[in-house]
Amino acid sequence: MGKGLDLDAWISKIKTCEPLEECELEALCGYVKEVLVEESNVQPVNSPVTVCGDIHGQFHDMMEMFKMGGYAPDTNYLFL
Numbered sequence: 145m146g147k148g149l150d151l152d153a154w155i156s157k158i159k160t161c162e163p164l165e166e167c168e169l170e171a172l173c174g175y176v177k178e179v180l181v182e183e184s185n186v187q188p189v190n191s192p193v194t195v196c197g198d199i200h201g202q203f204h205d206m207m208e209m210f211k212m213g214g215y216a217p218d219t220n221y222l223f224l
């Protein structure tokens with residue numbers, strides 16, 4: 145995990161629809177960028193998996209799907 149990043153606290157804030165501070169968001173984006181650069185274009189997906197259509201950036205829709213289907217990592221999701 146990235147140094148100085150409190151991902152669990154940020155996830156808790158996001159789950160309650162509380163916005164991250166600008167500095168937190170910048171740090172998170174930097175961390176995600178580092179992770180994605182190391183990722184392959186094709187990722188293995190463990191079954192069972194819940195396949196979801198494009199949610200068009202609708203955060204609240206995604207949170208509703210998590211409430212119904214379970215939160216990651218307990219439920220595997222594939223977003224198209």
